[in-house]
Amino acid sequence: MTTPVDRQAPVVPVELDYGRTIDRSLVHREAVSEVFVTDVRPVADRLVSAAVQLPLNHGYYNDHVQRPAAHDALLLLEAGRQAAIAGSHVHIGLSPGTLMIVDTFRLELPGFRHLFVGAAPGRLRIDTDYIGEPTRRGRYRKGKVVQRFLIAGGDGGPGGDGPGGTVEAGEHEMDVLFLNHHEHDVLRRAQRGTPAPLTSHYRDREDAGGGPVRVEPARVGRSSPVNVTLSDPRADGGTVSAAVTPRFDNRALFDHVYDHLPAMTLVEAARQLAVLTSGAPLTTYATGFTAAFSRFAELDAPLRAQAPAGSTGAGERTVPVRFVQDGAEIARITVTTTGGAP
Template structure:
C-alpha cells in the first residue's frame, strides 16, 4: 500500500451511489452476489467513504431465527472488510494481488435497534481511515484500519483491524514458516470438508439457524459450565468459501464463535451477537481438527461476553470474544 499525497478534500464529497455494486475484484470476491459495496470516494490522503447496500434476503446472512429480525452483525463485519479492501485498491495504491491478512480486530454494533430489517435493503455509509508505517520499498507491510458505520446521520457501529498487507510470495513464505509443508486447498476435500460428514452436526435451531448448510459446528459437548465443539463448516457454503482457500478463513472462525456462544446460552432464538473482539495467532489448517471451547454464559442485564478459544494440534490458534444481547437489550 503506497499512500497518496492528496490533501483533505476542499469541498463536500459527492452523494454516495447505491445503484450498483463495484467490480468484484476490488473486494476479493468471485461471485457478484457476494459484493455489498456500491461506491467508494476519497475524503483525504488516508481516508475513504464507502456506500454499502445490505440485502433483504441472503442464503447465509439472512438465515437467522431470532425475532425481531435485524441485519446480521457478520454482514456488517464483511461489509467493513470489503470497504477496507476496495478503498485500499482504489485510492491507497494497494496492488491487485495483495492480500489483507487480519491479525486482530474489534467490532461493536452500538445501535442494533437501528438495523431492524424492513421492506427495503439497508443503506450503510462506512468511513474508513488507514494508518501504517512505510518500509524502504514504499509499501505499508503492517497497518491499522479504523471504521465508523452510519445509517443516515446515526453512527451504528465501529470496527478496528490490525492487518498485514502481503503479496503472494510473502504469503507463501509465511504459510511455509508455520506448516513446513504445502497446505492443501478446500478443493482437495469434499463439500463437507474433513470431519464434517453431517452425522454429528449440531442441530440448526440450537445455534439460531434454519438451514443446516450454515451450521459450522459438530460433535458438541457440554461439560459443567463449559461447552465445546469441532469446527466443521461446509465447503460448499459459497458465502463462507466464495473461492478456494488453504485454511479456514477468519470469518468462518468468527461464525463458529457466534454459534458456540448461542449454543451455550440456552436461548439461541432470543440471543443476538452484537460484537466481536478477535486475535489470530496461527492459520486454521484444513487437514487437522479445530476445536472451539467457551464458558456457558448467561447475559446479565441482557448483555454479556463469551470468550471462545480455538485449538488445533494442541496449540491455541485464535481467540474470539462474542458480545451477546437479548432482544430486550437491543
C-alpha cells in the same frame, strides 16, 4: 497509509452511488452476489467513504431465527472488510495482488437498534481511515484500518433522522498484514513444513455425503443446515466445546478456494457457540466481537471451540471463545451478545 488523523473537525460527506455493486475483483470475491459495496470514493487524505447495500434475502446473512430480524453483525463485518480492501486498491495505492491478512479486530455496534430489517434493503455508509507507515522502499507491511458505520435512518428500521439522514450504528478497527501471494505461500510453508490442502478437496467430500453430523440449526440461531459450523458439542463442568466443521459448499464462507479456515468462518463458529451456550437462540443477538489470530486454522487437523457455559435471560453477555488445534490456542474471539430485542 499515515499516522492517525485528527477527525474532530466534521468531514463533509461525499455523494455515494447505491445503484450497482463495484467490480468483484476490488473486494477479492468471485461471486457477484457476494459483493455488497456499491461505491467507494476519497473524502480526505487517507480517508475513504464507501456505500453498501445490505440485502434482505441472502442465504447466509439473512438466515437467522431471531425475531425481530436484524442485519447480521457479520454482514457489517464483511462489508467493512470489502470497503477497506476496495479503498486500499482504488485510492490508497496498494497493488491488486496484495492480500490483507487480519491480525486482530474489534467490532462494536452500540447502535444495533438501528439495524432492524425494514421494507427496503439497508443503505450503509462506511468511513475508513487508513493508518500506517511504509518501508523505505514505499511498501506497506502492516497497518490499521479504522471504520465508522452509518446507516440510513429513514429506510433501515426504527430510529434515525428521516429519509436521507444517517445514524451511527457502530465502529470497526483491525490490524492487518499486507502480503503478496508469494509471501503468503512462503509463510504457509514455513509454518506447516508441508504444502497445505485446499478447501476444494474437502468440498468434494461433503458432496459425497461424508461430512460430520452437525448441531441442529435452531440451537445455534440458524434455519439452514448449510450455515451450521459446529458439530460434536460437549459440556464438561463449566465449559462447553464443539468441533469447528463448516460446510465447504457454503459459498458465502468459502467464496473461493482457501488453504485454511478464513477468519470469518472462525467468527461465525464463535457466534454460534455463544448462541448455543445462551440456551435462548430465538432471542440472542450478536452485537460485537473482539478477535486475535495467532496462527492459521489448518484444514487437516481437528479444531475445537471452547467457551464458558452461559445463562439465559435478557441483557448483555461477553463470551470468550478459544480455538484449539493440535493442543495450542490459535485464536481467541470474544463475542458480545444481547438477550431479548436490543
